Amino acid sequence: MFLDGLKSKFMLALGACILGTSVAAADYPTRDIRLIVPWPAGGGADAISRKISNIAEQELPKSIYVENIAGAVTATGLIQMTNARPDGHTVGVLTYDSVITLPRGQMVPGYGLENMELIARITSEADAIVVSKHSGINSFEELIEKAKANPGQVRLGVAPKGSGPYLSANQLEKLLDVDFNVITYVGASSAEAEALLSGELDAAISSLGDFSGIIESGDAKxxxxxxxxQNMTYTDVPTISSKGYDLQTGSFIVLAAPKGTPEDAVATLETAFKSAYDSEEFQSWLAQIGVTPDWLGSDGVNAWVEELQTNTFALMDELGL
Structure with a gap:
């Protein structure tokens, strides 16, 4: 009889626990959602994250607030994300470095995509070469001509070694048979933008969207x-294929939550961000800054990341990076 009573209490407790979990899932979110952007404020990833989250929160009963936690090529912020309680109230932003540079180098203990639930890809952005108005360069042809005439002298800014822009610089040197003075910058593209403004750099590689402010002001081109x-926002910027070269490089924005986040919470987040993505406000804003909308939901983003890693790692092996 004692055992029957104990069993009965256990079943009641288990039922209460299951009911509590169901109610919690139904009530999600119960507090504001933290969106960790692992770059300093002011860069392209930061701007896109803030814009879409401002629209997405309109679909939710709680707000979404952005927290910039930079460091270790995005690992500092993303490790904080993966160590957070997996209840859907913490989300992180992944870029090229998060998916390629860090896993490739295995440089930060505790960091790994296996600790995340990927929610969706939001954008893809081709890399571009932007030149400072101080450089005296006005076209791709002039850039190549100057680099050939002055080996190792044209200053080209990129993100740290192993990053997408760094890989692009290496590929360009081989493709064009030139030698740039490649200078790496830790942090967001905002640091490269400042260097272009001051004349510290002749050129830099990142997306046109990342440099939209200084392009619009006429300080860079x-x-x-x-x-x-062809980028339909920057129709005056030619593609490298139109010049007879085959090269496709760039970055993207992917959203992720800590591993173990309930499926219902992931689905709620995906629905809210997809609604924001589809909105006229977000689509027109992306067009203004020259970023390509490129949604891929939770049902396909994992396979896409695996394929990207396989292809990129093979190329890096070939280049000895």
Missing amino acids: GVIELTSV
């Missing part, structure tokens, strides 16, 4: 995009 698809 896009001379080539490393893609075969």
Whole structure:
């Protein structure tokens, strides 16, 4: 009889626990959602994250607030994300470095995509070469000509070694048979933008969207995009394929939550961000800054990341990086 009573209490407790979990899932979110952007404020990833989250929160009963936690090529912020309680109230932003640079180098203990639930890819952005108005360069052809005439002298800013732009610089040197003075910058593209403004750099590689402010002000100019698809916002910037070269490089924005986040919470987040993505406000804003909308939901983003890693790692092996 004692055992029957104990069993009965256990079943009641288990039922209460299951009911509590169901109620919690139904009530999600119960507090504001933290969106960790692992770059300093002011860069392209930061701007896109803030814009879409401001729209997405309109679909939710709670707000989404952005927290910039930079360091270790995005690992510092993303490790904080993966160590957070997996209840859907913490989300992180992944870029090229998060998916390629860090896993490739295995440079930060505790960091790994296996600790995340990928929610969706939001954008893809081709890399581009932007030149400073101080450089005296006005076209892709002039950039190549100056680099050939002055080996190792044209200062080209990129993100740290192993990053997408760094890989692009190596590929360009081989493709064009030139030698740039490649200078790496830790942090967001905002640091490269400042260097272009001051004349510290002749050129830099990142997306046109990352440099939209200084392009619009006339302090810099896009001379080539490393893609075969013409950017419909920056129609005056040619593709590298139009110049007879085959090169496709760039970055993206992917959203993720800590591993173990309930499926219902992931689904709620995906629905809210997809609604924001589809909105006229977000789509027109992306067009203004020259970023390509490129949604891929939770049902396909994992396979896409695996394929990207396989292809990119093979290329890095070939280049000895």
